[in-house]
Amino acid sequence: MFEPTTLAIIGALAGVWAIQVFLSTMQMRRFHKRSQQMRRLGAHMAVGLAGNMYRRKVYAVVVVDADGTVVAAEYLSGFTIFANLQPIPSMEGRDVWEIGRGAPPPGISAKTWSAIDHAAGFLRKKVDPIRAAAEERNTEEVG
Numbered sequence: 001m002f003e004p005t006t007l008a009i010i011g012a013l014a015g016v017w018a019i020q021v022f023l024s025t026m027q028m029r030r031f032h033k034r035s036q037q038m039r040r041l042g043a044h045m046a047v048g049l050a051g052n053m054y055r056r057k058v059y060a061v062v063v064v065d066a067d068g069t070v071v072a073a074e075y076l077s078g079f080t081i082f083a084n085l086q087p088i089p090s091m092e093g094r095d096v097w098e099i100g101r102g103a104p105p106p107g108i109s110a111k112t113w114s115a116i117d118h119a120a121g122f123l124r125k126k127v128d129p130i131r132a133a134a135e136e137r138n139t140e141e142v143g
Helices: 004-039 110-127 129-142
Strands: 044-050 058-064 070-077
Touching: 004 044, 004 058, 004 070, 044 110, 058 110, 070 110, 110 129
Parallel strands: none
Antiparallel strands: 044 058, 058 070
């Protein structure tokens, strides 16, 4: 029914796919384990995303204390499943309400800044839901 060459190609593709699924699962577990370690550093943690399925994605994990001050921030970016979370020390000590305002700080790419702002949006709603709702309304009125 199928020629041996066809079966070999299908088998090779299935094998490569299985390896990719295994390695991406391992990356997901590393990411989850690290994010859970970071969660213990502060009162709230959020994960943000920038990019889409056609362009490289950047994930950012941001942890804040009860006052909304960033305690830790890390990002995940890369083309392979071997990418790991990388710390962003320049974010520590910033107020969650300042994140995403203006140009990114030196050493942080625009896409990473966007992912950090995405995570900060969730954190703003946790730290002060009333202020977050008011700022969201003001942004909608202006835009």
